[in-house]
Amino acid sequence: MSPRLIFWISNVVRIFLVLAGTALAAYFWGLVPGLIIGFLVLLTMFLIQLVYLQRLGDWLDNPSSSRLPDGSGAWTEVFSRLYKLRRGDEKNQAELTEWLARFRQAMTLLPDGVVIMDDVLFLEWCNPAAEHHLGLSLSQDKGMRVTNLVRSPEFMDYIILGRYETPLTLSFRDRKLIAHIIPFENRRQILVTHDVTESERIDMMRRDFIANASHELRTPLTVINGFLEIASLQPDLDIPTRNAHLKLMSEQGERMQRLVEDMLTLTRLESVDHLLRTEVVNMRGLLEQILQEAEALSAGRHQISLSVEGPDIKGSTDEIRSALTNLVTNAIRYTPQGGRIEICWQSVEQGAKFSVRDNGIGISPEHISRLTERFYRVDKSRSRETQGTGLGLAIVKHVLLRHNAQLFIESTPEVGSVFAVQFPGTVLHQLH
Template sequence: MNPKVLFWVPALLRLCLVFVAALVVWWMSGVVEALVFALAAVIIALFVQLRYLHELGEWLNNPHSSRLPDGWGAWTDVFARLYRLRREDERHQAEMAEWLARFRQAMQMLPEGVAIMDDVLFLEWCNEAAERHLGLSLARDKGLRVTNLVRHPEFIDYVILGRYETPLTLSFRGRKLECRIIPFENRRQILVTHDATDTERIEAMRRDFIANASHELRTPLTVIVGFLEIAMSDPGLDVATRTAHLALMTEQAQRMQRLIGDMLTLSRLESDEFPLKRERVDVRALVQSVAAEANALSGGRHTIDVEVDGPDVMGSAEELRSAFANLASNAVRYSPQGGTIRLKWTRGADDLRFSVMDCGIGIEPIHISRLTERFYRVDKSRSRETQGTGLGLAIVKHVLLRHGGRLVISSVPGQGSSFTAVLPNTSLPG
């Protein structure tokens, strides 16, 4: 039915009702009484309308569906419509608030920094990553100009000049950041920051690894190729010279084989395709085997003591053997003849420890933090003499990381070194 009809028909019926009542009063009491009655009815109706207008005005100052008055007459329909509109509006607001909360939560979870600015670069919102990257604080800096908060000449030029086609890379607060500004709407801009520090570090490590590996392989290859050229150009070499050349080529080929083997081991340890396979490891037998290998490498030039006073562990026997053997072989290579090397497996208060202690040349403190880097050598000439690949301690580090452990190094120059593989108590069999 037409809304106008729905409004006027009840109103006219009420007027008719008042008119009929006034006629009845006129018939029963007279015309004056009828007029007084009609006037009183109109005043009461007017008071009711003014009262509902006042309540409507009060409600509009603070609209909420739970505070809407009930109404009477035409006001019942008015308030019912307002109630439906307000409930729908509250539902939309709740949905918008939920979506906004989800959006902000998603933005907070991003590793990239996100900051929203207006057209004059005043900060409106930013996530925690942007606060870390740029040193911002949403609670403190909201409403302030970003160029006043991030005081870096390259960043200010990038923002003001508006050349947003390519991202800006800058060093800020000790990190390497990539910044990009994305205009949206008419009066908003999004500043996105990406911390490229780890990427830069990994890329530098990759370049260094390739360069070092190429250098390490080039030396034995040069020796082998040189001797082969000599053999090809001079078929009349005497047997002793030829035998010496073959021995040197064999030694260099074995060096390349060890280097490639260590590189493949490192690659496997770092790959997600080879998850750790846990098994019960007989540590006593493992340490005894490592000691036997160390004795063979030493050739009787050192005294190797073994102490096993700890339990078995859960882990990869092959990987732990590789780590322990690398520590023991390093001690043999860098200890002078007649020295003593101690291999010790013990259980501490809250961890398990395999320690290798030698009485070798020792290491200066400035080198200790870099010993687990690939191909890092304190003394390159001595490393060639000991036939090390420069990857042993890097392998130890990655094996321990896979087992939840760490490597602890202490050394006194001229007195010796101690390398300790620390495993957590969670490695104990259940």
Template sequence: MNPKLLFWIPALLRVTFIVIGAAIVWWLFGAVYGLGVGLLAMSTQYYVQLTYLSQLGAWMDDPHSSRLPDGWGAWTNIFSRLYRLRRDDERHQAELTEWLARFRQAMHLLPDGVAIMDDVLFLEWCNPAAERHLGLTLGRDKGMRVTNLVRHPDFIDYIVLGRYEQPLTLSLRDRKLICQIIPFENRRQILVTHDATETDRIEEMRRDFIANASHELRTPLTVIVGFLEIASSGMQIDPASREAHLKLMTEQAHRMQRLIEDMLTLSRLESMDYPLRSEHVDVPALVESIAQEARALSGGKHEITTSVDGPDVMGSTEELRSAFGNLVSNAVRYTPAGGKVHISWTNNGGGPQFAVTDTGIGIEQKHIARLTERFYRVDKSRSRDTQGTGLGLAIVKHVLLRHGGTLTIKSEAGKGSSFIVSLPKK
């Protein structure tokens, strides 16, 4: 039925009933009573309408579905329709609020910075990553022009020229940022920032690794190829020289073999396809085995002692053997003949510790922070003499990362060093 008819028919019926009632009273009791009853009934109707109209006005000031009156007559239908509309609106508003909360949470968790600006570059909103990248504070800088907040000539030129097809690479706050502006809607723009510092560092490490590995492999290959060319040329070589050449080629071949094995070990430790296989590790037996290997490497030139007062642990026996063995072999190689090397396994309040202390040549403080970098050498000539590959401490670092451990280095040039491995309690 037509909604207008649903309104007017009941209204006309109520007026008709009032008129009929007043007419009956008029006929029974006279005109005065009839008119009085009719006026009273119409006044009552008028008062009811004003009351519901007042309630509607009060509800409009704070519209909420739970506070809507029930109504009477035509107002029942009006309030019912308003209730349905308000209920749907509240549901949609709740959904929008939930989606907005999810959006803000997602924006807060994004590693990339996102800043929303209007058409004249006034900041409207930004996520924490944008605050870190650009040095912004949303509560303080909201409503300010971004070019006044980020005072970098390249950034301002990028904004002024409006060439947003290509991103801008920016060095800002000791970080390398890739910035790009994306226009959206009619009067807003999005500034997206990506921190490429770590990517650049990894790329630089990759280039250094390739360069260092190539350099390390070049020397033994040059020696071997040189001697092979002499041998293949038919030149007469006396037995003593031939013996020396063969010995040197064997040494260089073993050096290449050790280098390649260490590189493969590092690659395996860094691979996500090679998860840690935890097992029970008999650390006292492991320490004793490493000490015996150290004594064999020393050849009786050093005093090597051990002290074991710690628990067994869960981890990879082979990986821990590699890490502990690298530390002990380094101590033997870099300690002059007659020096001391002490290996200990203890348990303190923070968890078990493996420590190697020597009376060797020591390390200057400026080198300690970089010792675990691949191919980093304090003294390149001495590293060649000790047959090191330059990857031992890098292997130690990655093994400890997989076991949740840390490496602490204490050293003083000319007085010896201490390498302390701390493992978690569990």
């Protein structure tokens, strides 16, 4: 039986009972008393309906499934249906709230900035990335016009022209951003910002690297090709001249080989696929080998000493040898004949420390912060004389980054330099 049919049957039965009760009262006590009793019963029923209507009105002002009023008769079915509807609404609202929280959490984690504005560019919401990119503050700037917050002529022109199909490249707050406005709904717009500062810097470094590498390779290739052309045009060169040419070509060929090897080493160190393979590094044995190589390179022109008082560490033996050898080799190349070079390995409170001290030509303060840049040279002519590739300290920097170590440089012109490497306690090898 349908609810509607039950509603009408129950109400007809109630009316019939009232009429029957009125007729019985009139039969026993007379017509007037019977009518009065019937009127009072109807008035009571009417007042009960008014009470239920008032309860319903109060509930509608603040609907909640936990405080739904009780009713009798037809009101039982009404309140039951209202309870089901309210429960469904609360469930939908809870799901929407959860999805909104998830959406905001996802927007918070996005690396790109997202700003939601109305049709007249008043700020409604933005994520932390947008706050960082554009200098906004959601708590303070909500409800304010975005064009008053982002004070940039380029951005204003982009808004005025309204050509949103093309993104805007924006230089703002010392950063380079790609901004794009996307209209959605009828009265809202989304401003998306993408920070390309780092990618631009990497692209510039790549271009500089290619340009520098090409320049460094061009010189030895020019020398070799020039001597080969002379040899082909003058096959009767005297032996001393020919030998001198061959010696210079051999030196330039070795220089190119060192340069290519260093570039390949840098590429390998920067590759995410080249994982660090840790092992126990015998520091005493390693430093003794480096000392022998240093003495061979110096050929007796310097006083070189070695002090080993530190522990073994965990890391890549080949990479650490490469980094430390570069530091020692630089000290030899930039220290005049008769100078002193002190190599030291010791335990310190923070872990272990390697240092190379010399009394060489020294470095001016303005150059120190750039020494680990690729192909950066303080004195290009002297660097070529010492057969440096300009990549040694860049290799040192990347090796130390892979071992969580730090490079410290102290230098005074015409006094000397100290290059120190601080290894953290986490890489120390503990003997059991």
